[in-house]
Each structure stands twice: as structure tokens, then as C-alpha cells.
Amino acid sequence: xxxxxxxxxxxxxxxxQTLALNSINLEVEKGEFLSIMGPSGxxxxxxxxxxxxxxxxxxxxxxxxxxxxxxxxxxxxxxFRNKKLGFIFQSYHLINxxxxxxxxxxxxxxxDSTAKERKQLATEALEKVxxxxxxKHFPSQLSGGQRQRVAIARAIVGRPEIILADEPTGxxxxxxxxxxxxxxxxxxxxxxTTIVMVTHDENMAQKTHRLxxxxxxxxxx
Amino acid sequence: MLKNYFKIAIAVLRRRKFFTFISLFGISFTLTLLLxxxxxxxxxxxxxxPDKKRDRSLYISKIELRGKESMNASALTxxxxxxxxxxxxxxxxxxxxxxxxxxxxxxxxxxxxxxYKYTNADFWxxxxxxxxxxxxxxxxQTDNAERVTVISEDMKKEYFGDDKSSAVGKYIExxxxxxxxxxVVKSLPITSxxxxxxxxxxxTTSKTKLEADKGYMGNYGAIVLAKNMDDVPKMxxxxxxxxxxxxxxxxxxxxxxxxxDSYIEGYVRTGSETSSGMVYALTAISLFALFxxxxxxxxxVNVNITRIMERxxxxxxxxxxxxxxxxxxxxxxxxxxxxxxxxxxxGVVLSVVVMYFINDAQFIANLNLxxxxxxxxxxxxxxxxxxxxxxxxxxxRMSKLNIVTxxxxx
Numbered sequence: 001x002x003x004x005x006x007x008x009x010x011x012x013x014x015x016x017q018t019l020a021l022n023s024i025n026l027e028v029e030k031g032e033f034l035s036i037m038g039p040s041g042x043x044x045x046x047x048x049x050x051x052x053x054x055x056x057x058x059x060x061x062x063x064x065x066x067x068x069x070x071x072x073x074x075x076x077x078x079x080f081r082n083k084k085l086g087f088i089f090q091s092y093h094l095i096n097x098x099x100x101x102x103x104x105x106x107x108x109x110x111x112d113s114t115a116k117e118r119k120q121l122a123t124e125a126l127e128k129v130x131x132x133x134x135x136k137h138f139p140s141q142l143s144g145g146q147r148q149r150v151a152i153a154r155a156i157v158g159r160p161e162i163i164l165a166d167e168p169t170g171x172x173x174x175x176x177x178x179x180x181x182x183x184x185x186x187x188x189x190x191x192x193t194t195i196v197m198v199t200h201d202e203n204m205a206q207k208t209h210r211l212x213x214x215x216x217x218x219x220x221x
Numbered sequence: 222m223l224k225n226y227f228k229i230a231i232a233v234l235r236r237r238k239f240f241t242f243i244s245l246f247g248i249s250f251t252l253t254l255l256l257x258x259x260x261x262x263x264x265x266x267x268x269x270x271p272d273k274k275r276d277r278s279l280y281i282s283k284i285e286l287r288g289k290e291s292m293n294a295s296a297l298t299x300x301x302x303x304x305x306x307x308x309x310x311x312x313x314x315x316x317x318x319x320x321x322x323x324x325x326x327x328x329x330x331x332x333x334x335x336x337y338k339y340t341n342a343d344f345w346x347x348x349x350x351x352x353x354x355x356x357x358x359x360x361x362q363t364d365n366a367e368r369v370t371v372i373s374e375d376m377k378k379e380y381f382g383d384d385k386s387s388a389v390g391k392y393i394e395x396x397x398x399x400x401x402x403x404x405v406v407k408s409l410p411i412t413s414x415x416x417x418x419x420x421x422x423x424x425t426t427s428k429t430k431l432e433a434d435k436g437y438m439g440n441y442g443a444i445v446l447a448k449n450m451d452d453v454p455k456m457x458x459x460x461x462x463x464x465x466x467x468x469x470x471x472x473x474x475x476x477x478x479x480x481x482d483s484y485i486e487g488y489v490r491t492g493s494e495t496s497s498g499m500v501y502a503l504t505a506i507s508l509f510a511l512f513x514x515x516x517x518x519x520x521x522v523n524v525n526i527t528r529i530m531e532r533x534x535x536x537x538x539x540x541x542x543x544x545x546x547x548x549x550x551x552x553x554x555x556x557x558x559x560x561x562x563x564x565x566x567x568g569v570v571l572s573v574v575v576m577y578f579i580n581d582a583q584f585i586a587n588l589n590l591x592x593x594x595x596x597x598x599x600x601x602x603x604x605x606x607x608x609x610x611x612x613x614x615x616x617x618r619m620s621k622l623n624i625v626t627x628x629x630x631x
Contacts, residue, residue, distance in 0.1 A: 049625050054541055054624040054625055054628075055623075055624070055625045074546055078544060078545035078546075078548075081541060081543050083543075087541050087542065089628065093537065093538045093628060094538075095229070095538065097229055097232035098232065102225065106538070106539065106542055107542040107543055109544075110539075110542065110543035110544050110545075110548065111543065115224070154542070158542075
């Protein structure tokens with residue numbers, strides 16, 4: 001499903017050059033739930049951003065669903081992300097000016113859909129995360145756990161094959177974190193969604209199919 | 222999609238009240254200024270009272286002599302009009318009127334300044350004055366040099382007081398001569414300087430002998446009326462041909478210029494016959510409009526950049542979930558247009574209020590500004606121009622934002 005070959009990411013400033021990722025080779029199978037762990041600054045998020053096509057590697061190639069994405073134009077990349085990928089961020093990244101329903105509908109705005117279809121799909125997604133009674137609320141009126149559930153609903157509303165989660169439980173207490181993890185596991189189990197998750201939490205990582213460890217930009221496990 | 226843009230635009234505007242206030246104030250204030258200015262220009266140029274046949278009229282009001290070291294420009298002599306213009310073949314009528322002179326008269330020990338203008342009989346046929354009382358000066362009255370006059374409504378009020386009875390038949394004294402009032406017309410603002418006067422007198426009653434001065438430079442102007450609109454260019458050419466053949470009076474001159482102009486050309490003619498006043502007028506107006514708009518636009522660009530950059534997390538999320546740079550730029554431009562239109566609506570309301578006060582104060586008598594369809598169209602265009610000008614650059618800058626950087630900014 002996802003194939004990374006010799007991925008290297010270098011950050012350059014005028015005076016310094018930092019190697020954030022060093023020859024990463026990784027394959028993720030369809031339906032797999034993979035977690036990435038490692039100390040802060042080891043390149044976990046950079047790797048996830050590269051898999052999610054949010055950032056470009058300095059070297060190496062990445063293919064998703066057997067398509068070489070590094071050749072894509074800005075427009076094609078946007079369309080590809082919209083169809084294939086869903087994102088969950090540690091700090092939720094909900095749009096505070098929009099109600100829950102509008103936040104969840106967001107990915108659907110960038111594909112052919114009617115307002116009615118969008119509303120229906122968004123409501124369904126919110127039902128899956130148990131928040132169908134909060135559609136008129138604004139993000140600021142929700143708890144952290146609820147916000148992350150809205151973010152999950154937004155990630156799954158367009159039925160993507162891959163979900164990329166960057167420390168989805170990082171800002172939550174353990175009870176809420178477990179709740180979120182349970183939703184992700186169910187998604188993987190019931191819908192066959194491929195999930196790549198960056199986490200600091202060993203317990204969460206243990207629940208996934210496979211664990212990849214990074215250290216100083218290199219894969220150690 | 223648009224509904225979604227609208228929702229977020231309104232939400233953002235409400236959240237950042239101070240920014241919104243600054244932006245809206247800038248837009249609406251500038252627009253008000255432009256609207257009042259365009260209303261003024263529109264009124265001065267497009268108000269066709271009393272020359273309702275403007276589309277088939279040409280105005281000849283100046284002649285200019287040029288030599289190597291000197292030039293002289295002035296209105297025309299009656300002789301010139303009578304010998305060169307009145308003999309043209311294309312015009313069906315030639316209205317002649319003098320520039321307005323003024324004289325003081327005392328009524329009940331109160332000084333009244335009266336502006337007067339001499340007119341021929343055709344003047345009253347070429348122009349469509351609204352007669353409130355009485356009728357125009359007839360050809361016969363003009364031919365007989367009868368001391369009759371058509372006065373403006375304002376003069377009637379000033380001279381005869383608030384007397385509701387008709388002024389027709391009463392006498393008005395100007396320059397120690399008594400004229401019998403034969404008609405009262407709706408007043409003109411002084412900005413219609415070609416036709417404006419307090420009282421209109423038969424040209425034959427002029428104190429100076431009409432054809433005494435056989436030169437070109439005098440105090441008269443003419444409006445030539447074509448049979449139909451198609452004849453106007455031919456009439457213009459006929460006059461140009463006449464001017465080309467004019468004898469040059471005196472060795473100090475080597476060129477003579479005079480034009481049969483449309484109303485607007487004539488209105489803005491600068492006195493320099495070699496260059497069109499239109500160019501000067503348009504340049505002046507455009508420069509003024511640009512200057513008035515430039516500062517608020519730059520300010521708006523700045524405010525917009527700050528406002529958009531504050532939303533970098535939103536930009537990152539939208540991009541991550543499939544918005545292309547182009548779609549995002551489009552969203553922000555639409556948002557900015559919404560803001561501009563809100564400002565525009567406030568601007569229109571403000572303009573109506575300002576115009577009401579200007580009209581109420583009568584800064585220029587009889588010049589009543591109004592927000593008509595033309596002015597509204599200008600407002601609409603200005604809004605679009607403003608919205609695009611101040612929105613495109615920030616939207617473009619924002620759409621180029623790297624997703625990861627945008628997401629980290631929160």
C-alpha cells in the first residue's frame with residue numbers, strides 16, 4: 001500500500017544542515033496498523049508528513065497504491081490526499097470558526113458533492129465517533145477527547161484508505177486516550193483502513209500490528 | 222462551497238472585531254468619498270437640464286489664436302457667429318448666448334446681484350427650459366428689441382420675495398433698465414456655466430452694438446443643433462472646414478483654432494485649443510481616485526495578510542484535506558470580496574447621508590446630488606476593484622504557504 005525507498009530529509013539553513021531522516025525504507029501493507037515510536041526530534045512526525053504527502057523528501061521515492069507521488073503536481077497531490085488520505089493531529093487542528101458539522105464536512109468540499117450528501121456523510125461519521133448530538137457545537141465548546149473525536153470524524157468522512165495519526169492521544173488523559181485508540185482499532189478492524197500512527201505511548205503502540213522505532217532519523221527496529 | 226466560504230468569512234469578521242472595524246471603515250470611508258465625487262461629476266456632466274437635445278448639439282464657445290510667442294483665447298464675437306456659424310448648412314438652429322455678466326440692483330434698500338445673459342430667439346428652441354410661469358422670449362420680441370426677460374425661479378424669490386403670485390408682467394431692474402418678466406424657469410446650478418444665469422435678455426437689447434466688433438474675440442458662444450444624431454459628425458466637420466479656411470487676423474498669429482464640441486468636450490476644454498481637455502480631466506480624476514484608494518488599499522492588504530496568516534493552521538488543514546493552492550486563494554479572495562461588499566453597502570448608506578447633508582446645506586445652489594443607477598454601478602465596480610486589489614496579493618502569498626509550516630504555526 002505504502003512504499004518508502006531510501007527516504008532522506010535534510011533541513012538546511014545558511015549555517016547548518018540537519019539530517020532529519022536517513023535512508024528510511026518502509027513498506028506498509030493494506031489494512032495494517034503501524035505505529036512509529038522514538039524520542040522527541042527523531043524524525044517521527046517528519047516521516048509521517050512525508051507519507052502523508054504534506055512534505056517532500058530530499059531524496060528517495062514514495063509510492064502509495066503503486067502510484068509514484070513525487071511526480072504529482074500541486075493540484076494532483078491535493079486531489080490524491082483528498083481521496084486516499086485522512087489526517088489526525090495531536091492538537092486536533094479544528095477550525096474554531098466553524099461548527100462541528102462544518103468541520104467534519106471539510107474534506108468533502110474539495111470533491112464533487114452536494115450539500116445534502118456532505119451533511120449526510122458528516123452526520124454518519126460523527127455517529128461513528130459517538131458525537132452525533134454535538135453537530136451544532138463549536139470546537140471551543142467541546143472537551144479535548146471530543147475534539148479529537150471530531151478530528152477523527154473529519155479524517156474518515158471521505159472514506160480514505162489510509163489514516164495518518166500524529167500522536168492522536170498525546171494531549172489526552174489515559175481514559176480519553178484509550179477511547180480514541182479504541183475508535184482507531186475499530187476502524188482498522190471493521191473497515192480495513194490502513195493506519196500509520198506516531199506515538200510516544202508504549203501501551204498504545206503495543207495494540208497495533210507492528211512497531212517501527214526511529215532514532216536520530218534512522219530506523220532502528 | 223460558497224455558502225461555506227460565506228459562513229467562515231462572517232465568523233472571522235465577527236471574531237476579529239477590531240480588524241473588521243478598521244477594514245470596513247477604510248473601505249466605506251473611501252467609497253463614500255468616491256461616490257460623492259462621482260455623483261458630483263455625474264450631476265455636472267450628465268444632468269441634461271436644460272439642454273435635453275445634447276446628443277444632436279455641438280457647442281462652440283471658444284476661439285484661440287496662436288503665434289510664435291503668444292496666444293490669445295476667448296469666447297466669440299457676435300459678428301463671428303453670425304458670419305461663420307449661422308451660415309453653416311448642417312445646423313437647423315443656432316442658439317447664441319453671451320457669457321454672463323453681473324450687475325447690482327437695489328430692491329427696498331437691499332442689494333441684489335443679478336447675473337444676466339443675452340440670448341437670441343433660437344436659444345429658447347434649442348434648449349428645453351422648464352417654464353414654471355409664462356413663456357420664452359419670442360422671435361418677434363427679440364427682433365423688436367423689446368425689454369422683456371426670462372428669469373430663474375431663484376431670482377423670482379430673491380427679487381419679488383416669497384410672493385406666491387405670478388411674476389409674469391412684473392418688472393425687474395438690471396443695469397438701470399427695466400425689463401418686463403415674460404417667463405420664470407427652473408434654476409440651474411452655476412456648474413452649468415455655459416447656460417447659467419439669473420435673468421435672460423434678448424440679444425438685441427445689448428448695450429454694445431452687436432456687430433460693432435468685427436474680430437473673432439468676443440463674449441458670445443453658440444450651440445448648433447443638427448437635424449438628427451447622424452448629422453452631428455458632418456456638422457463637426459463642416460465647422461472644422463470653416464475654421465481651417467479662416468483668415469488669420471494679424472501677423473503676430475499663425476494659427477487659429479476653434480472646435481464644435483460635444484457637451485463634455487466643451488465642458489472640460491482647458492483653453493488650450495491644441496490639446497483636448499478630456500485628457501487632462503480624465504487624468505486628474507483618475508489620479509485623484511487612485512490616490513484616494515491607494516492608502517486604504519495598502520492598509521487593507523496589510524490587515525489581510527495579518528488576518529490570513531493568523532489562520533495558518535486552517536490553511537494547513539484545508540491543504541492537508543485536499544484544497545489546492547488555487548482553491549484556497551479563491552476562498553480568500555471571495556472572503557475579501559464579501560468584506561469589501563459589506564464595506565460597500567455601508568459606504569453607499571454613508572454616501573446617501575453625506576449627499577443629504579450636502580444638498581441640505583446647498584453648498585452649490587440648485588446642485589442636488591443623488592445616488593442614481595450610474596453612481597451605483599461605479600460603486601459596484603469600485604468594490605470589485607478594491608476587493609481584488611487588496612485580496613489577491615495576500616491570498617497568493619498565503620496559498621504558497623508550506624503545509625507543515627502552516628500546521629506548526631498554531
